[in-house]
Amino acid sequence: MRIDPSKCVACANCVPICPMNAIVIDTAINRAVIDYDACVECGTCYRGMSQEQLNPTIVRTIRALAKALRLRFEPEPDVCPTSAFVMEDLTWPRIVRRVFSDPLVEHESTGIHGRGTEEVKTNDLTGRVDVGEVGYVIEMGRPGVGVRFHQIQTMTEALAAIGVRFEDKNPITNLMTDRINGTLRSEILNEKILSAIIELKTSAQEVRGVLHTVASTARQLDTVVAVGVATRCSEDGEDLVLAPLLKGIEVRFDRAKTNVGLGRITNMAHD
Amino acid sequence: MTNTLHRYGDAESFDDDYVIFAIPCKGKNDEGAVEKLKEFLRICAKHSPVNMGNSDFGSYRSADSLGPRIHWRRNAEPDHSAVIESVHRTATAAAVFDSNAKAEVCLRELIAADLGLSVNVSASVDGAKELVASCGITRHSVEYSLGFNDPHDLLPDRKVLELSTMCGHGMVSANLAKKMLDMVREGRRTPHDAAVTMARFCPCGVYNPARAKRLLEKG
Numbered sequence: 001m002r003i004d005p006s007k008c009v010a011c012a013n014c015v016p017i018c019p020m021n022a023i024v025i026d027t028a029i030n031r032a033v034i035d036y037d038a039c040v041e042c043g044t045c046y047r048g049m050s051q052e053q054l055n056p057t058i059v060r061t062i063r064a065l066a067k068a069l070r071l072r073f074e075p076e077p078d079v080c081p082t083s084a085f086v087m088e089d090l091t092w093p094r095i096v097r098r099v100f101s102d103p104l105v106e107h108e109s110t111g112i113h114g115r116g117t118e119e120v121k122t123n124d125l126t127g128r129v130d131v132g133e134v135g136y137v138i139e140m141g142r143p144g145v146g147v148r149f150h151q152i153q154t155m156t157e158a159l160a161a162i163g164v165r166f167e168d169k170n171p172i173t174n175l176m177t178d179r180i181n182g183t184l185r186s187e188i189l190n191e192k193i194l195s196a197i198i199e200l201k202t203s204a205q206e207v208r209g210v211l212h213t214v215a216s217t218a219r220q221l222d223t224v225v226a227v228g229v230a231t232r233c234s235e236d237g238e239d240l241v242l243a244p245l246l247k248g249i250e251v252r253f254d255r256a257k258t259n260v261g262l263g264r265i266t267n268m269a270h271d
Numbered sequence: 272m273t274n275t276l277h278r279y280g281d282a283e284s285f286d287d288d289y290v291i292f293a294i295p296c297k298g299k300n301d302e303g304a305v306e307k308l309k310e311f312l313r314i315c316a317k318h319s320p321v322n323m324g325n326s327d328f329g330s331y332r333s334a335d336s337l338g339p340r341i342h343w344r345r346n347a348e349p350d351h352s353a354v355i356e357s358v359h360r361t362a363t364a365a366a367v368f369d370s371n372a373k374a375e376v377c378l379r380e381l382i383a384a385d386l387g388l389s390v391n392v393s394a395s396v397d398g399a400k401e402l403v404a405s406c407g408i409t410r411h412s413v414e415y416s417l418g419f420n421d422p423h424d425l426l427p428d429r430k431v432l433e434l435s436t437m438c439g440h441g442m443v444s445a446n447l448a449k450k451m452l453d454m455v456r457e458g459r460r461t462p463h464d465a466a467v468t469m470a471r472f473c474p475c476g477v478y479n480p481a482r483a484k485r486l487l488e489k490g
Contacts, residue, residue: 016446016474019325031386044442048472052341074459075342077450078468103274103440103474104327118297123412134300137330137414143277143436144445145425151404194441211417218420230414237409243396246415252300253415254282257275261411262382263389266300 001039001046005031007084009059013077014045014085019144019194032084034239040146040194041090041118042101050076094190096149100171101194116200120230124263128167133244134204135167135230138214140223141195147223149175149187152196155225156182157215159200162209167199204231204241208249228257272437274366274476275393276416280482282395284312288482289348289374291315291391292365293386300387304361308384314384315366318328320375323354324476326362330354331470331480347467354476369481378406433486438473447472455487462487 003014003023015023015032022038023045025031059081066073075081075161090098099105119137120129128137140155141147152172157168160182166173177183202210207229218225231242246253275290293311312323323330330349358364368374375393381390392399396415403410419426426432427445433447433470435441451465460468466483 015427016450017444018446019441019444021444021446040443044444044472047474048333050337050341050444050471051335053335053339056337073342076345077447077454077460078470078471079341083335103442118294120297120412120414121292121294121391122299124389125296127297129412130460135414142439142441143279143419143426143432144441159281161448176312190296190416215420222423224425225420226277227417227420229416229417230412232412233410235409237403237411239410239413242413246417251417253417254280254395255276255285255393255398256399256418257391257414257416258388258403258410259391259408260378260403260408260410262386262408263296263300264387266387267298267302 001034001041002086002088003032003034004086005029006082007056007062007082008032009056009082010077011063011081013075013079014049017042017045017049017078020146022203022226038192040101040192041098042194043087043134046085049080049085050082052079053083053139054081056082056108058113093191095187096191097193099155100196117167117197119199120259121257123232123259124261125265129201129230129232131234132204132241133201133231133233134207135201136199136210137228138198140198141193142207142226144222145224146192146194147181147196148190148192149184151221151223153182153184153189154221156184156198158213159198159210162213164200164202164210167201169195170199172196172198205236207245209249274475276414277436277439279429280399285395287296287369287485289368289398289481290365291368291377291390292363292389292393293390294363295361295388296298296375298332303363304388307330307388308358308364310384311381311386313365314359314380315377316351316355318368318373320351320366321369321481322363322367322470322476322478323351324402325354325355325358326364326475328354328474329470329476329478331467332473333471334407347464354357354449363475364445365475365477367477369479371398372404375405378402379409382406382408411428430486434469434483437478437483439477440475442472442474442477443469450472456490
């Protein structure tokens with residue numbers, strides 16, 4: 001992402017918009033600038049801000065006059081008056097930033113837009129997680145902190161060391177060069193992204209060990225980690241395994257996603 | 272983790288937050304799914320959702336050619352029909368409701384429509400369980416959010432998190448949420464306008480402006 005200095009009027013509307021705090025006003029040139037290393041190419045500034053497409057020279061003149069007269073104008077806070085943002089074409093490895101940060105970009109490995117996967121959202125069709133099994137989604141970087149791939153690798157290696165098996169249809173698994181040890185491609189390790197999801201599945205007996213590994217590894221990393229755990233319910237719609245287990249180890253869970261089981265196969269020739 | 276599981280708050284704070292979404296499964300039921308997703312959204316639109324989304328944009332979205340008068344007269348109403356009509360690919364479609372009652376009648380109609388798509392409800396654990404039971408069906412699978420591990424205190428305070436995490440993809444920045452909180456406190460923006468401003472940044476349309484407005488009114 002780039003800000004066109006010939007268009008920017010330094011109104012600063014974009015500064016609080018950036019989820020990564022990557023935009024500042026450079027007072028030396030009186031323009032907004034993007035910290036290229038901090039930017040994760042999520043597109044929030046480019047796509048989320050409304051555009052006025054005003055003439056930059058006229059806007060700068062009006063702003064200079066208003067400033068001289070100490071007049072304060074209360075503009076809409078989500079508008080770029082001169083459409084100054086430019087989305088650049090990216091090359092490898094920087095392009096992984098956009099793939100993992102812009103929810104409108106589709107992962108080739110999953111066919112899902114955003115950095116996620118189908119998880120148990122389609123479990124009524126895929127049987128990805130069965131009764132007595134536990135699926136995990138371990139998300140690093142969200143909300144609003146970001147993560148680098150070397151931090152993700154620290155987590156995948158820690159999980160691999162306790163013998164977990166990573167989900168095949170997952171963007172992070174597809175970036176591994178060694179799925180047994182959880183090693184990621186070396187050329188992306190310093191790339192920063194908004195977040196990534198590590199997915200795996202274990203038996204119910206292993207929940208405590210996995211959650212302990214995630215928590216202890218998170219303490220070593222300068223980012224945030226959010227965890228979701230999933231299971232298939234019994235015939236009568238009850239979760240007799242995971243919820244009691246979580247309560248037993250005093251893990252709090254207030255919110256849940258519930259697959260209500262309405263999916264069915266309708267493709268003429270399905271996988 | 273599903274975007275809507277990132278919502279920060281306790282179970283009580285989700286009383287006005289029910290997200291129903293449909294998702295086609297690659298290779299299983301994605302053929303002809305575009306029309307089914309449109310029908311899903313048409314059904315949801317009948318039951319007064321507070322937001323809807325089609326994975327490209329939501330009922331509130333940015334505009335690329337505003338006139339200067341928008342600083343005084345800006346539309347702050349949802350446009351559900353644009354969300355429905357612009358579905359063009361097999362992605363997730365979602366609707367957000369601010370009450371259990373609205374979500375229940377919507378889910379009942381979705382069950383009757385039998386679209387064949389996987390349908391999920393994201394809400395408080397008990398809220399979703401009661402909703403499904405009241406519609407006479409049983410849960411197939413459930414995914415619990417265990418919250419955040421933040422050992423280094425990198426996250427902002429609770430009020431900011433409650434507002435910013437309603438865009439699960441993280442497109443509503445903590446700084447924007449803080450700015451909206453401050454503008455409401457200073458009387459520079461109404462809670463409704465502040466909530467809509469944040470909703471415009473959520474491209475999937477799962478931001479709940481009704482919950483945001485309630486949170487902003489509490490200060």
